[in-house]
Structure formats: C-alpha cells, structure tokens
Amino acid sequence: MRGPFALSFRKAGRTVILGKVVWVGDSWVFGVPYRTRRLSTPSLPLAALEFLERAGVTHWVVRLDSVGRAYALPLSQVRSVGAVRDGEIYVPLRRFAPCPYPDWSYVTEVVEVRPCE
Numbered sequence: 001m002r003g004p005f006a007l008s009f010r011k012a013g014r015t016v017i018l019g020k021v022v023w024v025g026d027s028w029v030f031g032v033p034y035r036t037r038r039l040s041t042p043s044l045p046l047a048a049l050e051f052l053e054r055a056g057v058t059h060w061v062v063r064l065d066s067v068g069r070a071y072a073l074p075l076s077q078v079r080s081v082g083a084v085r086d087g088e089i090y091v092p093l094r095r096f097a098p099c100p101y102p103d104w105s106y107v108t109e110v111v112e113v114r115p116c117e
Contacts, residue, residue, distance in 0.1 A: 003028060005109040007052075009045050015112070018048055022104040027058040030075070031104050035065045043090045049078060051113045062096055071096035087115065 004022040007030070008015050019032035030052050032042065042062055052060075052075060060078060063070045073081070073096045082089040 004105055004107045005111045006107050007048060008110050008112045009048055010112070010115070011045070017110070018044065018113075020104065020107050021052070021055065021057060021111075022102075022107070024059075024061065024102045024104060028056060029059045029061045029072070029102075030057050031061045031063060031102065033063045033065050039064065039093060041090050041092050042096075043088045044078075045088050045113070045115065046084065047087075047115050048113045049075075049089055060091075060096075061099065061102060062093065063102060068101055070099050070101045072099040073097070 004020060006020045007018045009018050019030050021028055022031050024031070039062065042060075044060070057075055059072045059074055061070055061072045071093060073091065078089060078091060081095040082091040
C-alpha cells in the first residue's frame with residue numbers, strides 16, 4: 001500500500017477528513033485524533049471501512065489528544081462489535097482496547113472514498 005495519507009469522504013454536502021492511514025509500529029493503521037470533543041461512539045462510513053479492509057489496514061486507532069490516551073481495535077473486529085445505521089458503522093469506545101499513545105506523521109496526500117452504491 002502507498003501511504004501515509006488522509007482519508008476523506010463526502011458527507012452532508014461537504015468533504016470531511018475521516019482520519020489518516022499511517023505506519024505505526026509494524027503495520028498500517030487508521031488513526032483518528034480527537035482534540036477536545038467528548039467521544040463515546042466513533043463511527044466510520046461503510047465505504048471507508050471497506051476501503052481500509054481492502055488496503056490491508058490492521059487497526060482503527062482513536063487518539064484522545066486532550067488526555068494523552070489512545071485506544072485500538074483490530075479492523076477485523078469492527079463489523080462484529082459495531083452497529084450499522086445510515087451507511088455508517090458505530091463502535092462504542094469501550095470495545096477499543098487501551099494502547100500506547102502513537103506519534104504519527106503529518107500527511108499531505110488525501111484519498112477520497114466514495115459512498116457505497
């Protein structure tokens with residue numbers, strides 16, 4: 001896979017950055033930083049999940065920057081612990097396991113994921 005890059009998606013008439021695909025440790029992960037927003041249930045468009053699965057990404061990592069903590073979930077488990085609504089999969093943060101706080105690279109390339117047909 002070519003990386004690192006940010007992943008974007010067109011949602012509610014605008015393009016949003018969902019997170020970034022970066023090399024952490026010994027694998028590609030999908031990283032989503034949260035600065036100040038409270039978070040209990042991260043979500044991901046199904047089209048983005050499918051893209052990440054095809055790309056060989058191994059984990060979804062949520063980084064809570066305001067408290068210096070991070071949580072990871074193997075991408076292979078997302079479908080079994082998440083709930084699908086309106087084209088997105090929602091996974092309670094409690095399903096993610098604490099992990100070392102990752103330092104990931106700044107990215108400039110953006111890859112757009114298109115909605116599932």
